[in-house]
Amino acid sequence: MATVTLSRLVKRYPDKTGGGVTVVQGIDLEIRDREFMVLVGPSGCGKSTTLRMVAGLEEISGGTILIDGRVVNDVPPKDRDIAMVFQNYALYPHMSVYENMAFGLRLRKFPQDEIDRRVREASAMLGLDPYLERKPKALSGGQRQRVAVGRAIVRKPKVFLFDEPLSNLDAKMRVSTRAEIARLHARLAATMIYVTHDQVEAMTMGDRICVMKDGRIMQVDAPLGLYNHPDNVFVAGFIGSPSMNFFKGRLRKPAGPGPLLEFVEANDKAEPARFMLDARLSALGASHVDKDVIFGIRPEDVLDAGADSPTPPGRSIEVAVDVTEPMGAETYLYLNTGATSFIARVRPTDRFQPGQAVRVSFKMESAHLFDAVSEQVLR
């Protein structure tokens, strides 16, 4: 097994102007031995291109890629000791399931009994035994997906690459296959790089997640690290569902003694919402008094001030309920201050009706302040 190191990796496509489009803008990333690294981001962020450069399917415009300490920039895919699972599976339609899995081993001139042993082992692991003689077109989407995984694992490569392998499956299949791939990773103890645009997949599967946007890395961390300590507004908004609420506004030092700051919403339509920050946020925001900031709070940290806890004065705001969405185990409230719409995740209750005015407060320990210009978190 192996580490994969990307350093100052660049991918540029030429265009008619001659300047070219740069889709990967010099990223640095180290994927550790046996790590499950997820590259996640919106479409066009360069995640698939990055993976394809690791695979050797795209030429590298700049920087280096090392697999297991060896620079592979000019090494053809077949000599990189990688295996890849494609979004559309890319099974060979003219070969049986068995031959699809055996193909890579045959090319490498493995002896027949070794090929047979490995294919049978993989097919048993993936529950493909009854289908070995079938052609891919006689398989369901989930089965094809498993064959594609099987084709990768028989080779016992140093690195597994997955390019959005679940996006062609239906929702139910996706959840079960997700777990299957995670189990596979635990069992094979292999280095895996997994590309997805789905943050739920990223959160549930990754040892670490690399969030990308516009060809740059926004943050690399373990799932809960990203969730609880986002570096910037993009990561804060991308990870988590429903996503984090953002309030634009200013920090103000209220009259009177005490170190605490007040957040005043930017609202030109009505009386702006204003609330006091706690000591931690006040300290973080000290450098930004009377400057524009973004206040970030996750839906589960928006508290029903009437029921959850009695709130000290100045710590809660009054907002209107737009829509309620009962999910069963919880209810999403779509609220609005007049200038900002946001979501609260509350215990299931039918206490709230659209149009009703309610008081909410925020769990300040879990709130974040971002610089409004750089969109970086204040810390």
Add this chain to the structure above:
Amino acid sequence: MKITRVLMFAVLAAYLLWVVYPMVWVAYSSLKDDEAIFREAFALPAWDGLRTENYARAWKEARFGEYIFNSVWITAVSVSLIVLLGAMAAYALARFYHPLGRGVFWLFLSGLMIPVQLSIVPLFFELKALGLLNSRLGLILVYTANGLPFAIFILAGFFKSLPRSLYEAAVVDGCSEASAFWRVMLPLARPGLVTVAIFQFIGVWKEYFFAFMLTSGEAGEAVRTLPLGLANLSITSQYRSDYGMLFAGLVIVTVPILVVFVALQKQLVKGVTAGALKG
């Protein structure tokens, strides 16, 4: 609804008869002698008077035995070369970017647009200079060059329609460019290859113009193909009136086409409709 169905079948049945009957007529007339053909043109041959010797005479007297060997040899080699070279050229043109790629593709296509008869005079002298008149190799080269544009046109479309990820999977699995072509892409283009092979087989098998122009005299006799033999037979039978033998010759020429077509027609339909349906 029912009426239209009945009507449709009636029309199709009539068409079938229109197409098939002449062939059947030729086939059974080839077992009659001239007198029987003229007496009752549409009657079946009498059981006790089957003139199977028509075939023997066509084979020996009209030298169909030699011509069929030439035809099979020339057609087999030409079609194999067309399919093989066409597939390789089409793959390169469809898969790889080269600044001149489009130009080359259009150059090949122009071969489809220019009537071949226009090229016969320079071609004749070229083959003469190369010493390839009256030779099987000469005909094979001409047929191959002539068939390539069509093959490239059809197969380039085929290779373009194959998903790129299959090639990528092959390359990651351990293929070189060449083995990705031979082991993955070429087998997947089989319907296209069969389409090309059938069309070219029919075209070369019944080709008359080049065979006539590029073979002549005693020297050409040894490399003549079936269409030339057939033409010869039909010309002489005008004077000697030997329709039985002419029909036997026709059957000898037609049967291989029918056999190949029936054997491969499933693949042919697949090739012609490829890309029209998902799957």
